[in-house]
Amino acid sequence: MLIHFPGRLDLVRDALPFASVSPANWRVVLRAAERILPRCRIRLDAVTLGVADVGKATLAVGGSAGNSFDEAGPCGGLASLAAGSIFEIDGAPEWRMAPHEWVPPEPSASCGAGLVLEARPGLRWVFSALGPAGAGRSYVPAIRAVLRRLAPELQQAFAVSHGLGTQRQPPRTAIEAAWDRLETPVMLLRADMSAEAMNVAAEELLSARRLFMPPGPGHRLRAASPADRERLLQAAERIRGGLRKRARLVLTGRRRDVALPVELSLAGGTEGHRPGDQCGLLAVFGEIADRR
Incomplete structure (x- = not known):
């Protein structure tokens, strides 16, 4: 053989x-x-x-x-x-x-x-x-x-x-080690929109300061543009409320001189999730290479 x-x-x-x-x-x-x-x-x-x-x-x-x-x-x-x-x-x-x-x-x-x-x-x-x-x-x-x-x-x-998003969620170090080989920024967000884990590409995205402000209290993710911030929060609420399984939007920044796609979804599978108000959100920025 x-x-x-x-x-x-x-x-x-x-x-x-x-x-x-x-x-x-x-x-x-x-x-x-x-x-x-x-x-x-x-x-x-x-x-x-x-x-x-x-x-x-x-x-x-x-x-x-x-x-x-x-x-x-x-x-x-x-x-x-x-x-x-x-x-x-x-x-x-x-x-x-x-x-x-x-x-x-x-x-x-x-x-x-x-x-x-x-x-x-x-x-x-x-x-x-x-x-x-x-x-x-x-x-x-x-x-x-x-x-x-x-x-x-x-x-x-x-x-x-x-x-991800369940009682069996691995520690942050294990999550980031699995994601660091990806060139696409990926974040795991808590219910208050603070980053629970992120890969190196996501850290670089935040440090560039074109689309996001320095992390606020509790290390919450804050879009630089008020419009982007509002749309991110609304999308997260719809997903956690069960109104949508995922949401796709485009961040444009304060000067509207960039266009970065982002997809939000519940982290992990459909079973064993934490209570709705504690569910983690997965944020994938840009486009992961389509290998399908």
């Missing part, structure tokens, strides 16, 4: 800063992984535990393979796996939508491996790669090798993108 590995791991690594901004951006990571593992099906799924039969798999944590198991078996299936665990899939799992549930694989299904990105009570977030049907285990060694090398970086990016 011809695999673009390990020389092209940079394809996934380059996509992770973009993915760490929003759960919706993980499609870029999936497509990059497909280029490393041709003919494989790459998935990111929230798997609900407690299903009677999750299919068989082989546990491989820390590079050592364990025994085959299923949900009803002695190893407890996915419920026994901690974040960072890599496991082999003996037969491609299928997930039902809303909610995702692991159901028994078909006998002719392919094999692969998965990485537990996050483990929560009753739920596992799984990043998996499945070889083509009929290929048996021929793809499994390469898939496991890719997952082992990328596991820490995949977990870190996932923790940021899916933890």
Whole structure:
């Protein structure tokens, strides 16, 4: 089997800063992984535990393979796996939508491996790669090798993108480390519009003083133009109030001699958010390169 590995791991690594901004951006990571593992099906799924039969798999944590198991078996299936665990899939799992549930694989299904990105009570977030049907285990060694090398970086990016605005939000240092490779300014704003985290590009945007004034009390974000300031506040209130999912506007500055697009949205995913008046807002300035 011809695999673009390990020389092209940079394809996934380059996509992770973009993915760490929003759960919706993980499609870029999936497509990059497909280029490393041709003919494989790459998935990111929230798997609900407690299903009677999750299919068989082989546990491989820390590079050592364990025994085959299923949900009803002695190893407890996915419920026994901690974040960072890599496991082999003996037969491609299928997930039902809303909610995702692991159901028994078909006998002719392919094999692969998965990485537990996050483990929560009753739920596992799984990043998996499945070889083509009929290929048996021929793809499994390469898939496991890719997952082992990328596991820490995949977990870190996932923790940021899916933890923003929730009780599981990573510390500021972790968020900024994930975003600093982006050339686009990105900020995480608190309810009072103070900056909870920002990347280097955002710090440079604020220091330029063309669009923003020096931070006010509590380090609140203050647009230089009263019109820009009012539109930012109104957009934030609509999003937190549930009237809009996101808002796009253009900042023009006090002299109206610039035009900088900004998109505001609730930080992170749609589950586990803090109360509405405490929700964090994600502010993305300019245009992130369209990799879709």
